[in-house]
Amino acid sequence: MPEKGNHDVTVTLPSDREIVFTRMFDRPRRLLFEAWTRPEHLRQWWGCEGSRLTLGEIDLRPGGTRRLLIRMADGSEHCFHGVYREVAPSERLVYTEC
16 A cells, blocks of 8 residues: 655553554555455565565454464565454554564
8 A cells, every 4th residue: 555644653662561653644544454454455565575474364353363474585484473452443453463
């Protein structure tokens, strides 16, 4: 999804176990929520340069899990997983990530 507008990210540490990233996008909330919660959209942008998302499993509900697997250019794979804590479509998404 091409971006317009402000590219600044604000990072805050509300506690010793939380990191909050805040960034403004010039896009409808519905589209941004889908970009974060639908594997077919995550495959288009999630990861770092030279990587690709090869697995995206999302159970989008409080207590549901997410599991993402990226493959790097060198062939190594890295799995990320977490649990959804809050899901308010187009409003708020809170999850853990390991």
